[in-house]
Amino acid sequence: MTMTAERETPVPEEPLHRRLGVTDDELAAIQDRLGGRTPNELELAMFSVMWSEHCSYKSSRPLLRTLPTGSASDGVVAGPGENAGVISIGDGLAVAFKIESHNHPSAVEPTQGAATGVGGILRDIFTMGARPIAVLDALRFGDPADPRTRHLVEGVVKGVGGYGNCVGVPTVGGELVFDPSYAANPLVNVMAIGLLDERDLTLAAAPGEGNLVVLFGSTTGRDGIGGASVLASATFADDDPSKRPSVQVGDPFAEKLLIEASLELIRGGLVAGLQDLGAGGITCATSETADRAGTGMRIDLAAIPRREPGMAPFEVMISESQERMLAVVEPGRWEAVREVCERWGLPVAVIGRVTGDGDVVVLGDAGAELARIPARALTSDAIVHQRVAAAPVRRRAAPAPGAPATASDGLPERGMDPGAVLTALLGSANLSSRAAVFEQYDSTVQANTVEGPGHGAAVIRIKGTLKGLVASTDANQTVGASDPWLGAALSVAEATRNVAITGARPLGITNCLNYGDPTRPEAFWQLSEGVRGLSDACRVLGLPVTGGNVSLYNEAPGGAIAPTPEIGVVGLLEDVATLVRPGWRATADRVLLVGQATPGLAGSAYAELAGIAAEDGPPTLDLDRERRVQAFAREAAARGLLASAQDVSGGGLAVALAECALWGDRDRGLGARLRLAVSSSPAVDLFGESPSRIVVSTAARHVPALVLLARQHGLPIEELGEVTERPGDGTAPRLVVELHGAGATGAAEDRGSRVADAIDVTLDDLRHAWTGGLERALGWETR
Amino acid sequence: MTVRIGITLFPGSNRDLDAINALEIAGAEPVVLWHETADLDGVAGILVPGGFAYGDYLRAGVIARFSPIMRSVAAFAEDGGPVLGICNGFQVLTEAHLLPGALLRNRGLRFVSRQVAIAPERLDTAFTGAIGARRPLRMPVAHGEGAFFADDATLDELERAGQVLFRYVDPDTGERAGGEDDRANPNGSVRAIAGVINAAGNVAGLMPHPETAVEAILGSDDGLGIIRSFVETAAERTRVGEPAVVGAR
Amino acid sequence: MDIRYAVNVRPKDGILDPQGRAVEGSLGHLGIDGVSAVRVGRRVELTVAAASAADARAVVERLASELLSNPLIESYDIEELGAASSLVGGPA
């Protein structure tokens, strides 16, 4: 649906094009592309959808051109511009992956909005000839205590699960983040991964003048006519509600049939091109496939199977009815194509032909020509806006009285017991276990899930090979709010680190850029800084960006969302048996910290909890060090030096250690006795979220080799202590972290106490906090 | 010669790949049986897999019951052929009256997907013979309508006749799970019943997924014993050409 | 003749109805009281074309008992909604 048009509520006396969200200069540009002619109603509707931000990327296209998109040498088989990125993984196999947003529809109708979001991204995957093998959902909402938020969470989770569970694609990971900036504008970003035989790679093009244009899948109704709704009410004077555009409803059962039928058509070599129908419906699918092949198309409206009587031509052309596919078929193959679709119980019809004139032509009753538009005018030659970017002027507020002067004082000044802080963080809405959500998702169907949701990156084995795929989604919106470049770079760093610490080699990146109104200079500045951060990080890490999606206008009267560059990564594990997991493995293993904490608590979970003044800046990111940390992790894993590896992210080192302990010994839990040198401040060392750090454990005999390897990569490494044995007396294992060094003792003396100089908590207490945290935050009754 | 096991494929079945994988590991030859055909292709046993047959709209499993293939499956079961229904397959078999009871919406009203623990009540059946000593058996559940239900009279009779095949148990203590408030009972099944067998002893169904728990790398291979038992029964039957199944006690 | 029917399916008495319970549970938040015995069931509306009203009725009876309800756990009743006009429903 077109975000632009949805924003302004139409004023009747305005000219039609404005009511459709088409500006005056855009209308002029349209006339220019029509050789001076003024578009009729139908043509205008088609342009209004295709020139929407959502379909045309008219604000972001210039920025996206700056991203590194990789090349054949990176194994990239298909990059941006296709329905999904495709990267070769050897053995004649390739992986297709892409992330996409369904923020707006989910805000309106959470269950159907999220469900159709899953359906849409899955179609992008199997359209390429890949069987979908995994879904990850990255979700962002406002305050979990707010009834409105709870309604949205309940609905979105129901929608994601209801759809993924039924189509039989496991949902293996994602994110769930609460932040006030999403209160009125939740984010629902869904990533899908597919596996294909490289020979089956299918592109969304319409070659071959005279080929048939075939529509199969669900029938066409008035679903999600969105922006053009004004046209609906303009066209239908009467108030028959059935004639108003309606919410898209997902039918996962139909999608499942669509997957099987599409893959069968592709394997049988029956289609010359395949395109799913998403935003812009038939208009988008026809013009894009024609433009890609440099052809045109003639569409016969009457031939399109309808769900409802009395639909106007524009409704049929821009309807966003779900679960539909467009295929380009050589006339000689039509019978075979029909047989496949009908066997799967799917309506199928020839709705037109590929032509040579480069125009998309819509024919009405008795062949009357209702519209004629050059395909490229709707797609590759759509208007591009050069938006204005301006950084905000920041006024530095005077520190509140009594507020800590420097971050380093944060913890001691407040006299907090670090063990209590850790427990509070683990039980917080954002850091507690997400199980209450992902246990509503089938994460095991297809029998390939090696590591499902809950313990860092997800791992899927590739049956018939030794290989495994490792995937993660991440976005850092808290730092991005003050420094959008850093926020984006950190997002890439964390997402790829999550994958690298398993021993896998990240293959490439897909991204979903969730930002505000690009016509606002500050919002556009955030977007351009975000793209720059994404681009810089990917260049240093040597990763191609193979696709993604841009969602703008994520604003409400309350303000815009924090800039949210959602990053999806897929990595390759050559031998899935060598997978390194985050949980500690065995008693007496040594625990080491690779990397070093740097100051800067702004944007951390601790800062939020302790109310650290915003003057304290965010941590810095050294992209080259990030690269070396990841290279170190992969090499250590490859040489079998790692018993476990966990990255330091939300909640800092203390939370990372707690997760290693709780997830230890296959979730039964393992304690540890550790000593941590506190350089500057306990808060920074324990709870700071400075990047490029990982906690590893290994058998004592491997320690020297590990230390040497770290040195070779120019990385600081510190042995913290060892994994302790389960107490024989049946009492719970403990996590003990003694602090020593200047920072710590100073703090202790100030407080005249020693408690704050050690974390000493039982795993039972940590587990209780971590396990129930999300349900408590959402007011879900625990079961 | 490896035994051929049929897997019914309805539009919307989605654990068919899991079932094929498990049967191959158990040494059988999987044969896909399309819902529109009534021809069983000479298979020695039939596995009705998980998924959302016909979308599971209306009531899970009800629409599948009327498909041509299910009429043949009913006949196959009638003359003693071994039939195993897993998850959606269990729902289909109860709707088809090949198994007692019904599967209601999970008491928590939410889809439940996680590792659970179950224990067999009997080892002398066509579906449990090869399980061995391992207890409890860990395997995933993934369903929204898995709360087993029957009225008390029926339940008493099922228990008396030894037709309760699996119960949910506490993963740590191995003790029978409690009611709907016990996390070990993922869906609120009455008397913690996870699976049942028919009186004749040749048709069984369960909600958890043994066919997905057949390789250590997938988190558990505790399900393999169940699949093996089923495959061996089918193999046995082809050898002697008649039911090698133990009926109700 | 075309006749439109509704088939109402409800959980049998004595069968626990978690959906009904959930509705009752949420009444508090809405500040509603005095509501009890909530039962959540299905309502299926359909149009039958048959030679006679009796034939049509027979078709609905069969659908209701064999497909739309499970006698073990559900009971049903049939409502006749009158002669079907094309406005009612509209093809799904």
Place this chain on the structure above:
Amino acid sequence: MDIRYAVNVRPKDGILDPQGRAVEGSLGHLGIDGVSAVRVGRRVELTVAAASAADARAVVERLASELLSNPLIESYDIEELGAASSLVGGPA
């Protein structure tokens, strides 16, 4: 007074009804024809205790619009089933 009501919730016209479609698709297997325009919805039966019939009605109206139906994709109607006897429905 105790009054028993039924709230019938159905997908709005024009809104895709996958369930209705699935039922229609399965009729062939049942050997049933002549059935069309199948719409699958919910039926919620409940008892309201209120001072007056008007009050009771108001409660149901509110429940139907705020809790039992999703106005974006569903429409509903309310049936009065008469004075509630303990036989009707029965507590969940």
